Amino acid sequence: MSKSHASLAALCASVFVVGTSEYLVAGILPEIGADLRVSQGTAGQAVTAYALGVVLGGPAVTVLTSRLPRKGLAIGLMLLFAAGSALSALAPSFGVLLLGRVVSSLSHAAFLALALVMATSVVPEHRTGSAIATVASGFTVATLLGVPLGALLGHAAGWRAPFAVLTALTLAAVALLALVLPRQQAPATSPRDELRVVTRGPVLLAIATTAVGFSGVAVVFTYISPLLTQVSHFSSGAVSALLLAYGAGSFLGNMAAGKLTDRSLSATVRGVFGGLTGVLAAMPFAVAWQPTAVLAVLALGLLATATIAPLQGLILRHANEAPNLAVSVNVGAFNLGAAAGSALGGALVAADALRWTGPAGAVLSLTGLALTYLILPRRQAAEAPRGTPVPSAHG
Incomplete structure (x- = not known):
């Protein structure tokens, strides 16, 4: 496997993990509500909190990290995502679960943007569309397999189990990124x-x-x-x-x-x-x-x-x-x-x-x-x- 293919595969795998997390909560709302003693309508606010974190927090994180070296930033954003997933898995209350979801969401848009831009930088200019699609396919596979499998795990082993698995998968993705991503200096552009x-x-x-x-x-x-x-x-x-x-x-x-x-x-x-x-x-x-x-x-x-x-x-x-x-x-x-x-x-x-x-x-x-x-x-x-x-x- 060439270095560019390995980089695209690592980025795609990371996006799969992030994409699975985005829609996972919707499939396990009854379990979350019953365990944390909130209504399903209230539990659904975990979906809303994540979406707001993506829309509002993602651009802010992107601006604040715009001068950091790219490989280190990719790893750092995934570690932030892992921290949010771990916090969600261990949450003793619904408020802490919301906090965990927001922490994870802050890395979502910033990491995906970084992954798409990095993907186009490791392929020839005439293959940028294919590179974008390869990385984005992590989301389609998350929708196809990750979300339903996570929901099944949540039904069988409790709602915390999918978040624990996501944390482990995120750390595995971090190791993969560290191994195969090429070093890229911070861009010369300013905020x-x-x-x-x-x-x-x-x-x-x-x-x-x-x-x-x-x-x-x-x-x-x-x-x-x-x-x-x-x-x-x-x-x-x-x-x-x-x-x-x-x-x-x-x-x-x-x-x-x-x-x-x-x-x-x-x-x-x-x-x-x-x-x-x-x-x-x-x-x-x-x-x-x-x-x-x-x-x-x-x-x-x-x-x-x-x-x-x-x-x-x-x-x-x-x-x-x-x-x-x-x-x-x-x-x-x-x-x-x-x-x-x-x-x-x-x-x-x-x-x-x-x-x-x-x-x-x-x-x-x-x-x-x-x-x-x-x-x-x-x-x-x-x-x-x-x-x-x-x-x-x-x-």
Whole structure:
């Protein structure tokens, strides 16, 4: 295995651990509530606290650590994550559990941003899309395997067991990073440089595209299980199998989008958003018949995470000389989009419009598609050589 492949594998494994932690709590809320003597609604605040830590804390940590050597920073952020996981596993009260989740979340966006930027630095410029997709695949595997296995462990051995295992896996990832990551000096950019770049017009538009476009997926996917059981009349077992197929499709879609991004960033990002708009718009009609419902779920899986590589590629295209904060904020934008989409979907479900979450998601994806034409208005700019900043009146 080459040094670049080993580095990508180590970063991917680390992202898998972080990604598993993000959604783990949702699967073990009853156990947490019963043990710590809080309602499930209160226990759910552990999910909210983590999300807020990612959105608000991640960029702050990124700015404060912008002058540190990259390898040492990656290891330090994962050790911070391990500390949060250990604190969660040992928490004697719900307040301490919240503290542990916040500590872990502070490293989430900063580490993912660092991992994505480091990934692009260990491969040739024409393979940056594939490198981003490889690292991001850690999240899709976490959703496919890590979260359900963690929930099963929590049901069988108590809610603390998954956090204990996560702590051990994080320390193993730290050892792997220490072994294979190349040493990289601290970037010459200052926090002021990072702030200047992230406030450029095209960078802000790219971040908005991520938040708006990805929220379209969340409107539907958050409520995909009741949609398939109540409208399509699938059994619970069949829904579980479909969600497994969705996860497998997400992995394949993410990797394919990485390779396509290497060939044409603009065509990939527009093709993905165009495809999502069509699938989401058709969802109310597709779920009325089980065979088309299966096809719709598989298509949604293929396209949902196919947004990651081109959207992060957009950020790197416009924030090339000081990318860390911009990528960190964009990671938060994915989380913000997921939260906003879930809230909108919840409002539709409350209004007895479960079947019609798809068109609402389609409008958001279509808005994301429209925004890409503001960011990449000319083919020449869109297809500039990798690593070349696009001139902008805002920058």
